[in-house]
Amino acid sequence: MTAFRDYASAPPQVVALYKTNHEKQTLDYVLQTKERLKDGFGKRLGIWKVLEMLDSLVDESDPDTESAQTQHALQSAEKARRDKQPRWMVLACLIHDLGKMLCLHGFEQWSVVGDTFPVGIKHSEKIVFSEFFSENPDSRNPKLNSKLGIYSEGCGLANVHMSYGHDEYLYNVVKDYVPQEMAYVIRFHSFYAWHKEGAYQELLDDTDRRMLPHLLAFNKYDLYSKSEALVDVESVRDYYTELINEFFPAEIVF
Numbered sequence: 001m002t003a004f005r006d007y008a009s010a011p012p013q014v015v016a017l018y019k020t021n022h023e024k025q026t027l028d029y030v031l032q033t034k035e036r037l038k039d040g041f042g043k044r045l046g047i048w049k050v051l052e053m054l055d056s057l058v059d060e061s062d063p064d065t066e067s068a069q070t071q072h073a074l075q076s077a078e079k080a081r082r083d084k085q086p087r088w089m090v091l092a093c094l095i096h097d098l099g100k101m102l103c104l105h106g107f108e109q110w111s112v113v114g115d116t117f118p119v120g121i122k123h124s125e126k127i128v129f130s131e132f133f134s135e136n137p138d139s140r141n142p143k144l145n146s147k148l149g150i151y152s153e154g155c156g157l158a159n160v161h162m163s164y165g166h167d168e169y170l171y172n173v174v175k176d177y178v179p180q181e182m183a184y185v186i187r188f189h190s191f192y193a194w195h196k197e198g199a200y201q202e203l204l205d206d207t208d209r210r211m212l213p214h215l216l217a218f219n220k221y222d223l224y225s226k227s228e229a230l231v232d233v234e235s236v237r238d239y240y241t242e243l244i245n246e247f248f249p250a251e252i253v254f
């Protein structure tokens with residue numbers, strides 16, 4: 001593998017996913033979906049169990065991995081663990097994509113995976129496949145298509161509606177159990193137009209500036225672990241169940 005995130009030569013399913021995602025993720029869609037999932041699916045599950053449930057889910061938006069999500073989680077976490085990252089960071093790596101279990105509840109991949117972006121504001125050209133926003137109805141609404149849109153300068157990303165997907169869903173599920181840094185990394189890890197490309201500076205507040213280094217440290221494990229050897233699940237199970245138990249009760253509501 002030569003480079004990660006090479007969307008210029010991405011396979012057709014990646015392009016198709018982003019086309020649908022960019023056309024359908026409107027402010028209305030996001031508000032409705034947040035309301036619909038505000039209490040999740042009301043199902044009590046253990047974190048490790050959800051991780052195992054993802055062992056046949058392959059992310060169609062990702063040009064860099066054909067492995068199932070259970071492996072992606074373990075590869076990211078193992079890389080962070082080898083680097084002696086704090087325990088919260090290793091756990092963040094392990095669970096950050098668990099929100100993809102939305103796919104097991106009938107959500108189509110365009111509504112679950114891929115990079116995220118703010119809605120209710122002009123779409124930045126720094127978002128991958130930004131040309132597909134021409135078919136998003138919000139692009140034709142002058143109120144939603146200006147420099148600040150529905151937001152005010154420096155309002156902070158916590159007050160911005162992001163396109164809905166695995167990040168926002170999981171943030172909502174885990175936010176009361178984990179440290180702020182960890183919740184933040186989970187919520188914004190797919191917002192590459194900001195954390196990698198520097199777009200949307202006008203929305204940031206001090207919390208966002210304080211959290212950015214954690215997000216960038218995390219991103220290294222999320223992205224650059226994808227070409228590594230597969231992890232033998234049984235050999236790391238005890239280590240990770242102990243780590244999970246340090247932060248979470250046996251079951252939480254998904």
Ligand SMILES: O[C@H]1[C@H](O)[C@@H](O)[C@H](O)[C@@H](O)[C@H]1O
Nearest residue numbers: 059061062113114115189190
């Ligand atoms: O294709 C990937 C994948 O869906 C990741 O889970 C997400 O966090 C990334 O932003 C995206 O580029």
Ligand SMILES: [Fe+2]
Nearest residue numbers: 096097189190
């Ligand atoms: Fe992700």
Ligand SMILES: [Fe+2]
Nearest residue numbers: 072096097222
């Ligand atoms: Fe990931």
